[in-house]
Amino acid sequence: MSTFPSDIEIAQNATMSHIKDIAKKINISEDDLEFYGKYKAKLPLHLQQENPKGKLILVSAMSPTKYGEGKTTMSIGLTDGLNYIGKKAIAVLREPSLGPVFGLKGGAAGGGYVQVLPMEDINLHFTGDFSAIEKANNLLSAVIDNNLQNSKYSLNLDPKSIAWKRVMDMNDRSLRQIIIGVGAKANGTMREDGFNITPASEVMAILCLAKDLEDLKFRLGNIFVGKTVDGKAIFARDLNVVGAMATLLKDAIKPNLVQTIDGNPAILHGGPFASIAQGTNTAIATKMGLSLGDYVVTEAGFGADLGAEKFLHIKCEQSGLKPDAVVLVATIRAIKHHAGLVAEDFKTENVSAIEKGFCNLERHIENMQQFGLNPVVCINAFPDDTQAEYDKLKELCATKGVTAIVSTAFAHGGKGSAEVAQKVIAEIEKGTANYKPLYQSSDSIEHKINVVAKTIYGANSVEFSPKSKTQLKMINDLGFGHFSICMAKTPASFSDNEKLIGRPANFDITVREFEISSGAGFVVPLLGDVMRMPGLPAIPNAERIDIDNEGRITGLS
Structure with missing residues (x-):
């Protein structure tokens, strides 16, 4: 056979x-x-x-x-x-x-x-393309940390407020939460940071939604970085790095x-x-x-x-x-x-x-x-x-x-x-297709989340963690309430629990926290225990992939 x-x-x-x-x-x-x-x-x-x-x-x-x-x-x-x-x-x-x-x-x-x-x-x-997106994302990260160390040109960013993460196009769960810093010789301070996988980068989202190079640059400039110690919002455009990021993305x-x-x-x-x-x-x-x-x-x-x-x-x-x-x-x-x-x-x-x-x-x-x-x-x-x-x-x-x-x-x-x-x-x-959205941009972020959770997923209610409530207030204070929502959850279930297969009923979903993608025009509610940096399985596909002396690849699927 x-x-x-x-x-x-x-x-x-x-x-x-x-x-x-x-x-x-x-x-x-x-x-x-x-x-x-x-x-x-x-x-x-x-x-x-x-x-x-x-x-x-x-x-x-x-x-x-x-x-x-x-x-x-x-x-x-x-x-x-x-x-x-x-x-x-x-x-x-x-x-x-x-x-x-x-x-x-x-x-x-x-x-x-x-x-x-x-x-x-x-x-x-x-x-x-992915390499260019990754480099543009991480260039912004490098410039942010450089600004923290440079007293002459500092924007006075509050390190605890920095929302921008580094990215890498690989599943590496150990990078989800990291501590970074440059040490005492440069008057540096340690701070918490983390990695997302490159497909979850806001630069990826911006590239996917931009109309042209001009719109790309405008959106890159609107990336929310964090706040100064006195509460002023800082965006990528304030760091004068948009032109360099766009240059990396020219192809x-x-x-x-x-x-x-x-x-x-x-x-x-x-x-x-x-x-x-x-x-x-x-x-x-x-x-x-x-x-x-x-x-x-x-x-x-x-x-x-x-x-x-x-x-x-x-x-x-x-x-x-x-x-x-x-x-x-x-x-x-x-x-x-x-x-x-x-x-x-x-x-x-x-x-x-x-x-x-x-x-x-x-x-x-x-x-x-x-x-x-x-x-x-x-x-x-x-x-x-x-x-x-x-x-x-x-x-x-x-x-x-x-x-x-x-x-x-x-x-x-x-x-x-x-x-x-x-x-x-x-x-x-x-000619019967008649697309209509289920929520309007003028609706509140809370309303949009409830519409998707209840109308699409079938949830009874939406619960917000204390951290997400604090972040939600900041989102509204920043004037981002008109943004779309980009729900992050397990794909295996309508709920935020991958074990609830079929058509689950009588369940609630929990918004654990938010990530802001202001250049892309949406906010990301993270539901349940979903992570934006995946991990590898016990036996990853990488163990099956090889290449011979003639350059012929095997094990790729």
Whole structure:
């Protein structure tokens, strides 16, 4: 019995086209390409239009499990499926972070026969965007601490008030809380600090929401740093470092063009996590895709309670974008997980488990409908699924007014998603999508949190810790009450407790503390015990990755 090849084996055996030939498919001149070798290129900002004519398709999912539901895979598969049925479609996706690549989840270049290429480059350093974001973030950190030591030019910052953290694109829990200082010879003082992972950097958020270089600089200048000893708010612009930060980002602001295994164009740009950041690719890349193609397929990270909610309340509200269709990815095994089954039981047909576990997907469907968007459910097929289980899931979705269609794109490429693509086109042509936010910018921060917690998650109430109450008062005193909220919580549950699977009820959520992203235009309520610097699992993926003398990489997924 033959074994299905691994993702990296499929990617390494794929035949890639020169990136200039991929660019021709969407009418990009070779003169507009900044080549990073044969198969990657940066795209100039002038290719984006302010009001593009393309149709936007948002892909999200039910609450994820540790087994992986394949949301990126289905996004790429849908793009290839649309092209397979004769549409001009572009995938516009996030860039992978090294943290998950070497940690638990692995890379984010798709899987099977629906991947973006070159897979190894994309999952590793790619075109250096994450490095530039990290350096810009940490330059500000260095300048802040330098100002603390320089009596002649000091802004008189209160070290205890400094809100800005360093970042690194690696899972390293030991850096969550650190003590820094330069010692007595420089009249230095020790202070508490910490690291977030690079996808959670406000610089990443700013890059993803900025319209152009001018807007990028404006937003960087609005980064809240801390307060002086007499209570005056200090921003990055006060440290005269915005120009240098923007200079480090001069190439990172340009989207990256690559290709799918089927030879279709894909634009990758930005990479915030949806559990601890806003979880969607850049507005620049999305508008550029909509300017170059008739359809854009984009992904919002983790479940729709996180990625899609933030896509709609943050990205859409700031950019003016609106989805023309929504796709929710589901798997039979994830449904069984939310029914309480364990992995050993997934291979056995269990229609009653589909009935029990549907409650999780059901809530995500209802949530999208609250936004005025009726989703299509894409069932990512796995070998152990049965037709009876598919039929039951389709039947349950139909009771919510939603069509569910099986995709075999993982095994068959774009052809395996052709039926999903046709259904999505039919939904778009109905013209019934009518996106509306669930809260207004004029609402208080407390009200916005309550709306998301109660309306999206299903919580009974929201509790605020003493620390968060103090921070909330400061947020309002600083005039940030009109900001959006970017909830940070476990992706495994609607609640802030990852053990509450399915569709939990009668639970409360707790806001532990806040982080301020004033340049990005949102505040981050941290729920439960979520951390913005993840840790490694007991056996990280890094232990399986290697490279031989010919430069051939193994173990990457």
